[in-house]
Amino acid sequence: TTAPVTKLRLAIQKSGRLHDDSMRLLKECGIDISNGVNKLKSEASNFPLEVFFLRDDDIPQYVEDKVADIGFVGENVVYEKKKKVEVVEKLGFGKCRLSIAVPKGEDYASAASLQGKRIATSYPVLVQDFLNQQGVQAEIHEISGSVEIAPGIGLASAICDLVSSGSTLFMNGLQEVETILQSQAVLITSAGLSEEQQAILNKLMFRIQAVKKAKN
Ligand code: ATP
Ligand code: ZN
The missing domain is CATH 3.40.190.10 (Periplasmic binding protein-like II)
Incomplete structure (x- = not known):
């Protein structure tokens, strides 16, 4: 054999x-x-x-x-x-990036602006790592899809999601304010x-x- x-x-x-x-x-x-x-x-x-x-x-x-x-x-x-x-x-x-976005026109100076906020994401581990690094406390709300609609329906005041062109964020009235990972x-x-x-x-x-x- x-x-x-x-x-x-x-x-x-x-x-x-x-x-x-x-x-x-x-x-x-x-x-x-x-x-x-x-x-x-x-x-x-x-x-x-x-x-x-x-x-x-x-x-x-x-x-x-x-x-x-x-x-x-x-x-x-x-x-x-x-x-x-x-x-x-x-x-x-x-190629894409994992970024934090907030409603267009909202003030965002640094990660400290996320203090006490609720962030919707499908990447709770990476978002928590980022918040820890920045010394910021925020609530992470994990959802599995359509993260970009969370602010519009009052589920969260910020999101963290994958972005390539940024058009999905734009269409949902969001602005990208922070990149936490290049992928x-x-x-x-x-x-x-x-x-x-x-x-x-x-x-x-x-x-x-x-x-x-x-x-x-
Ligand atoms: P699955 O059914 O396999 O779970 P999925 O819906 O989770 O698929 P896709 O949307 O197909 O995943 O994305 C797969 C991967 O493609 C992402 O994890 C990311 O690495 C990469 N990617 C590249 N550009 C983007 C983008 N603009 N949005 C989302 N993912 C992207
Ligand atoms: Zn998947």
Whole structure:
């Protein structure tokens, strides 16, 4: 009998803002996973890689638990979840920032202006870290989506949300006043890959770096 072929298991977003760029990056690395993405997983035909399609929020946990060996996910999710994973490569897509915004025209001098306020966010851990750093006490109200409507409906007087162009904030009558994190998609891994898996990862990272270099 022959030993099973070692594969690297990669977790990427099933659908959403990171999905297409994640698939494109694999393609640009010469990896073919065209055999259907409308399922939980797919195998590359020409590289020892298995791809799992998951919600982005779950990717750090899957990598920490070694259900997947590596993942492509936003830094914002990595740092919010605080799982035992390592960021090994920035991927150059999914760029955005996590910012605090308040209603347009409202005075905002510094983080101290948030003292005693209620901030709606999907990133309670990162917001609390920021408030601690600034020595500001504020109430964090966690909501999972449509954070930008919170001030308009009286749920909160400030928000902290992901921003790229700023048009969503603008349309909701908000102004961006503070950036607490710059983010992009990154490659994460857990410690303790086998020697064979590490060799596959090195090969993949070599290709990713070549793709990034070609774009600069
Ligand atoms: P899922 O269904 O996988 O949980 P989601 O709705 O949480 O998806 P998306 O909106 O698809 O997530 O965003 C995925 C990631 O894309 C974000 O976590 C962030 O890293 C990145 N991103 C880049 N630009 C933006 C933006 N303008 N708004 C939100 N996320 C952005
Ligand atoms: Zn998500």
